[in-house]
Amino acid sequence: MSEAVTRPVPSASRSAGLLASLEPLLREWLPRQRWFAGKGRPVTGFSLVSVTEVLPVDSRQGLLHLLVRAHQPLVPTQSAPSHPGDCYQLLLGVRETLPPQLAPALIGRPAEGPLAGRAVYEALYDPRPADVLLEALRGGARIGELRFERDTRQEIRGDLAPRLVTAEQSNSSLVYGDTFILKLLRRIVPGVNPDLELPLALSREGCPRVPAPAGWMLADLAGESYVLGVLQPFLRGATDGWEFALRALAGGEDFSAEARALGRATAEVHMALARALPVVTLGHGQMRLLTDGMTERLEAAVQAVPALRPYAPGLRSAFDALADLAGEGHTWTAQRIHGDLHLGQCLRSPSGSWSMIDFEGEPSKSLAERRLPQPVARDVAGMLRSFDYAAHSLPPVPGSTGPQDTGPSAVPGWADACRAAFCSGYAEVGGGDPRMDPVLLRAYETDKAVYEVVYEARHRPDWLPVPMSAVARLARPEPS
Incomplete structure (x- = not known):
């Protein structure tokens, strides 16, 4: 050398x-x-x-x-x-x-x-x-x-x-x-x-x-x-979470125990990041900037994918509800998070332990944006959307590039069970169940689904029904 x-x-x-x-x-x-x-x-x-x-x-x-x-x-x-x-x-x-x-x-x-x-x-x-x-x-x-x-x-x-x-x-x-x-x-x-x-x-x-x-x-x-x-x-013998989930789906196996363990692992990482790096409070001004950004991305997505137009008012209501809460004086804690969390960013070892990799964040965002403190709900929403994708993404038939069944009931109940188990596991370690702040979680999940619609429309049209099924669900009024 x-x-x-x-x-x-x-x-x-x-x-x-x-x-x-x-x-x-x-x-x-x-x-x-x-x-x-x-x-x-x-x-x-x-x-x-x-x-x-x-x-x-x-x-x-x-x-x-x-x-x-x-x-x-x-x-x-x-x-x-x-x-x-x-x-x-x-x-x-x-x-x-x-x-x-x-x-x-x-x-x-x-x-x-x-x-x-x-x-x-x-x-x-x-x-x-x-x-x-x-x-x-x-x-x-x-x-x-x-x-x-x-x-x-x-x-x-x-x-x-x-x-x-x-x-x-x-x-x-x-x-x-x-x-x-x-x-x-x-x-x-x-x-x-x-x-x-x-x-x-x-x-x-x-x-x-x-x-x-x-x-x-x-x-x-x-x-x-x-x-x-x-x-x-190198985590020898580890399987990425996406492949592991699809194997469970293909074998008709329940995945909720793994989802619960993954929720606990996510909470452990979030708590360690909160100890290691600054934690801030987001008030009305910061939350207004956040919800304005979500609304702007929705408006741009509607222009890019006209199929979103009928759902736009319902989707916008998710962001408006969060802005209204902030206007009433509610505040939220923000910290450093993974930033692009999904099943493919998680590894399961042969012993059953879950690890996380690839903390680069969303490549489309600037480095400054990726390093901003954010509510942990953003990571949680990313994982919830990943369970939904897996439920609609059984291994494709030979020659196919998209999921076998892209209807909203591709694997009935699988995603709902995983989503609930993940949040329960998170609450066991993190001290707070993400579902206890439904307005914040819905806003982040809606923002993620809108992003997915634009991505699939541009790069994988066969997969577009997957996020569109989530859009239809998220656009419905939330029960009071």
Whole structure:
């Protein structure tokens, strides 16, 4: 590693030539990646934020770390009047010839520039670059503008065989010997990332429900710090909650005991976060901003999905009821939460214990928004909606992309039993049953269902009936 650590950052002219030679390849390759956020909009160009030769590109096997901004047309909005383009983290391997086993990782061969004629490929498929990253984390290395840090209380062995997790969505992960998992963030923003911040805070509190970070990867650029990746213990044999729930559904098994245990785990995480980080009180002014945002999202959703229009008055009443309570002087406690909680963000170990992962929050929201204290009801509502999705999402028949039965009674009573058990489990640990604040919970669940309608209409039309069935339920007047 000594050569890689001391290698200087390429000069500006060399970097410009490098980007120019890679741009035609990236225009084709980047939009096809599952973690690329700008699908459906053409890429008009790239700009280089950072480039580091982790392994020299003029050697037999080079490794480039790039932060590249992809420029795309975007209609300005009030929340994002001038969007400079998303910044992506790329790890590119460079070889003269590519071994057959790495053929699927090939990005292309630049026609000109410093890499002309050489094979450029997605380096995460290659064990050698993966080993380099682990060794840098073990040694707390600095490589150009990259900084690797670790928790010295955890042992990181250097003989762990790496493998790429191929089922990733918004990021990429490497598993090392079923001992650690390195999550590499793909869309990069400056600042404190909750995907590192919150697990570290929970680790200090001794919360066992979240794997404690063993190491992390940063970049220091122009006076700002960027979180690039987090290394955490790998929960061997664990099953994500979504898959576990669908197995239960397919086997006709009751899931309420698991839902109750998941409610207890959620409450434990919330209580640990409340001890570790500031808790605030939301009064009339803050709640007015919150409900106004919910109403604005509903109005935009109605324009995007006309099928929502008949339900809009009933849905709006959920937000109005919350605003009325705030106007009467009611207040709510807000704290740091998971921010994007659903069954897929939870892992069940073979022993039956539940853990939580992926504290990044909703990728569509800004980092500042994701780090705001919020009522725990938002996390609870996300999980309640996840139970509803599972109930309508039996494993699809071969060749189908959507649920078998998207009617509101796909699995009668299953979601209701899970929802009730989750809230009961939460109350056993957290001291308060989320159902005891029905106005707040209904508002958050309505906001989530509206978001789901827009997402499904744009990306998975076959699934649209699932959130629409929730919309029909939530739009009905609540009993007094």
